[in-house]
Amino acid sequence: EAQVTQNPRYLITVTGKKLTVTCSQNMNHEYMSWYRQDPGLGLRQIYYSMNVEVTDKGDVPEGYKVSRKEKRNFPLILESPSPNQTSLYFCASHSTSGSYNEQFFGPGTRLTVL
Amino acid sequence: QKEVEQDPGPLSVPEGAIVSLNCTYSNSAFQYFMWYRQYSRKGPELLMYTYSSGNKEDGRFTAQVDKSSKYISLFIRDSQPSDSATYLCAMSEGGGFKTIFGAGTRLFVKA
Numbered sequence: 275e276a277q278v279t280q281n282p283r284y285l286i287t288v289t290g291k292k293l294t295v296t297c298s299q300n301m302n303h304e305y306m307s308w309y310r311q312d313p314g315l316g317l318r319q320i321y322y323s324m325n326v327e328v329t330d331k332g333d334v335p336e337g338y339k340v341s342r343k344e345k346r347n348f349p350l351i352l353e354s355p356s357p358n359q360t361s362l363y364f365c366a367s368h369s370t371s372g373s374y375n376e377q378f379f380g381p382g383t384r385l386t387v388l
Numbered sequence: 389q390k391e392v393e394q395d396p397g398p399l400s401v402p403e404g405a406i407v408s409l410n411c412t413y414s415n416s417a418f419q420y421f422m423w424y425r426q427y428s429r430k431g432p433e434l435l436m437y438t439y440s441s442g443n444k445e446d447g448r449f450t451a452q453v454d455k456s457s458k459y460i461s462l463f464i465r466d467s468q469p470s471d472s473a474t475y476l477c478a479m480s481e482g483g484g485f486k487t488i489f490g491a492g493t494r495l496f497v498k499a
Contacts, residue, residue: 278431309489314396316476317432331494332486364431377487379431 276301278367278380289353295383296298297352298366299386305334305368306348307377310361317364323348355387391415394477394490403499406408407464411477411490414458418479418488423462426474426492435475436462467497 307322319332323342337339339351424432445466450463
């Protein structure tokens with residue numbers, strides 16, 4: 275089954291404690307993205323990756339890091355989380371067949387930073 | 389001003405009603421226009437996409453794009469309780485992965 279998986283699904287942490295949210299896709303897609311979703315603001319892109327070792331900033335990259343060492347994995351790293359990073363996070367994998375790329379989203383990670 | 393504006397609702401309609409969901413945008417370079425559906429505690433899933441202007445129909449769903457007015461719509465005919473979800477419009481300049489999403493409209497279809 276084609277899917278995007280994220281772990282953990284729920285996480286409560288404290289300010290300043292480094293954390294990593296993992297993302298993995300089994301569709302052999304080259305492109306992957308991270309989004310955060312906040313009430314009234316919709317989905318905002320944090321980082322995206324066009325291929326292994328190729329990443330770029332989205333609209334809200336401050337406070338986040340990413341890495342893409344393997345095609346299937348795209349972890350999101352919060353080196354020093356702060357309460358304003360409390361949000362619902364989605365990883366997405368992009369199909370590039372044809373001229374349009376459809377995004378397949380993971381189930382989400384709900385993060386609370388105290 | 390946000391690049392994409394979408395009324396968050398909520399929108400409540402009786403079963404069988406025609407639903408109209410809309411977004412406006414400011415970036416004239418947008419060429420791909422998408423509608424995603426998001427059920428509670430799930431990730432968004434693509435419902436329909438349209439390239440440039442025009443209409444696209446898929447079953448009970450019709451997407452319309454009016455680039456001259458910078459306005460897109462999604463119509464749902466014969467709405468069902470299973471259509472109750474948040475609907476997100478999204479747009480991109482073309483073939484890329486930089487996508488701008490609307491805030492989402494929460495829809496309730498009452499049986």
